[in-house]
Amino acid sequence: MTNQMVSKVEGNVLILEREFNAPRELVFQAFTQAEHLKQWWGPRGWTIPVCHVDFREGGVWHYCMKCEDKNLGEFYGMESWGKAVYHEIVVPEKIVYVDYFSDAEGNVAEDMPQTLVTLTFVETDTGTKIINRGEYATPEGLKQVMDMGMLQGITETWDRLVEHLESIQKDI
Numbered sequence: 257m258t259n260q261m262v263s264k265v266e267g268n269v270l271i272l273e274r275e276f277n278a279p280r281e282l283v284f285q286a287f288t289q290a291e292h293l294k295q296w297w298g299p300r301g302w303t304i305p306v307c308h309v310d311f312r313e314g315g316v317w318h319y320c321m322k323c324e325d326k327n328l329g330e331f332y333g334m335e336s337w338g339k340a341v342y343h344e345i346v347v348p349e350k351i352v353y354v355d356y357f358s359d360a361e362g363n364v365a366e367d368m369p370q371t372l373v374t375l376t377f378v379e380t381d382t383g384t385k386i387i388n389r390g391e392y393a394t395p396e397g398l399k400q401v402m403d404m405g406m407l408q409g410i411t412e413t414w415d416r417l418v419e420h421l422e423s424i425q426k427d428i
Contacts, residue, residue: 260274261273261274261410261411261414262274263407265398265402267395268391268392268393268394268395268397268398269389269390269391269392269398270389270390270392270398270402271387271388271389271390272386272387272388272390272410273385273386273387273388274385274386274414275380275382275383275384275385275386276383276384276385276386276417276418276421277382277383277418277421277422278383278384278421278425279383279384280348280349280377280378280379280383280384281348282384282421282424282425283348283377283383283384283386283421284347284348284349284351284377285348286417286420286421287351287375288309288311288351289309289311290307290308290309292420293307293309293317293319294307295416295420296413296416296417296419296420297319297321297413297416298321298409298413298416299321299408299409299412299413300325300412300415300416301323301324301325301327301328301331302321302322302323302324302325302336303321303322303324304319304320304321304322305320305322306318306319306320306360307319307320311342311345312342312345313342313343313344313345314341314342315341315342316339316340316341316342316362317339317340317342317353318337318338318339318340318358318362319337319338319339320335320336320337320338320360321335321336321337321338322334322335322336323335335360336357337357337358337359337360338355338356338357338358339355339356339357339358339362339364340353340354340355340356340373341353341354341356348377349376349377350374350375350376350377351373351374351375352372352373352374352375353372353373354370354371354372354373355370355371355372355373355390356368356370357370368400369392369393369394369397369398369400369401370392370393370397371390371391371392371401372390372391372392373388373389373390373391374387374388374389374391375387375388375389376389386414388410
């Protein structure tokens, strides 16, 4: 099993795949419950001081990532708000949502690209493979978030998910 993320760009679509050594139900829960998300969501050095999850079709996940690591220089103290609106949920196989940049009140940042995200959770012999398909309105929108360091951020985020899944499975 590889712990490495595979990524490819097809026009305005970014596809990410990674396998996790954990049961599908547990990996699915890690993406859908605030108590899990607070433990691993975001790049290294960032915390989730605000995380409200209304996990249902039409429901909203609204969160704040805050940089707590002084070693991250200009990012230290910065807050980044996000909002997801769930469109389709098939437990424990698939989550479809639109991901937005937002403010603390949940107002969408109109000048930032939004993403139609389809997360697919596939059972494997050794755990669960996640396929994350992010569709942007334009290739330029995808380039904008890539230029912001999104790929490094999601790699670190999924590394933290690996660590979170390992720590909670020790407790089982």
